Amino acid sequence: MTTMADLMAEALRLRLLCGLEERLAQAGYASVAGVDEAGRGALAGPVVAAAVVLDTHRLVPGVDDSKLLPAEERARLAVAIRRAALAAAVVAVPPDVIDRINILEATRRAMRLALSRLRPAPLCAVIDAVPLKGLGFPCFPVVRGDAISYSVACASILAKVERDRMMVALDAEHPGYGFAHHKGYAVPEHIGALADLGPSPVHRLTFRSVLPRAGEAFGAL
Numbered sequence: 001m002t003t004m005a006d007l008m009a010e011a012l013r014l015r016l017l018c019g020l021e022e023r024l025a026q027a028g029y030a031s032v033a034g035v036d037e038a039g040r041g042a043l044a045g046p047v048v049a050a051a052v053v054l055d056t057h058r059l060v061p062g063v064d065d066s067k068l069l070p071a072e073e074r075a076r077l078a079v080a081i082r083r084a085a086l087a088a089a090v091v092a093v094p095p096d097v098i099d100r101i102n103i104l105e106a107t108r109r110a111m112r113l114a115l116s117r118l119r120p121a122p123l124c125a126v127i128d129a130v131p132l133k134g135l136g137f138p139c140f141p142v143v144r145g146d147a148i149s150y151s152v153a154c155a156s157i158l159a160k161v162e163r164d165r166m167m168v169a170l171d172a173e174h175p176g177y178g179f180a181h182h183k184g185y186a187v188p189e190h191i192g193a194l195a196d197l198g199p200s201p202v203h204r205l206t207f208r209s210v211l212p213r214a215g216e217a218f219g220a221l
Contacts, residue, residue, distance in 0.1 A: 090158055
C-alpha cells in the first residue's frame, strides 16, 4: 500500500532528478532534450537512441535509470513518458552500419537523428556521456546522465524498451542465439551459441567476441 510518506518521498526524488533541467531553465534553456542510447555494448542487433523533451512540471512517477528498473516497469513507464512528452523520437542504427563506421560513430548518428526529429526542436540537449556537435543548439555530455538527469533517464527508458522489443523480434527471425533473453549482450549463453552456430546476419562482425580474428583485423572494441 502506497502511503502519503511514500508519495512525498517520490515527489522529492523526482524533483531532485530534475535539478539539472531546472538549472538549465534558469540559464535560459526552457526546452531541454534528454538523450541516451541502448545496445552500444551488445554483440548483435542495432544501437538505439532516444531523444525526449518533457515538461518538468508534469513528472512521471517511477522514472529512473533504465538499468535499475525491471522490464515490466520500463514498459509501463515508456507509455507514460510518451504521453507526457512534448516531443520524442527513437532511432535505430543497424549492425551493418555499426560494422562500417564503428559503434561510437553509429551511436552518434542515432543520437543526432533522434534529436533532429524532435518537433518542436529543443533549445539544448543533455546527452549521456557522448559529445555531439553541429545540431544548431548546445549539447552537454554528462557522465552517468541517466542517473542524474530526469530527461536523460526518460530517454534511457524509451531507448531500452524499443531495443528490447526489436531484439525479441530478431529472436524469432534468428532462433538459437537467445536474443529475447540476453538482448544480444555477451553472456555465456550467447557466446556458446556463437561457438556452435557462428554469427547471424544481425551480429556485429567487427566485435572481437563475434569473430575474434576479424575483430582484430578491424580493430574493433
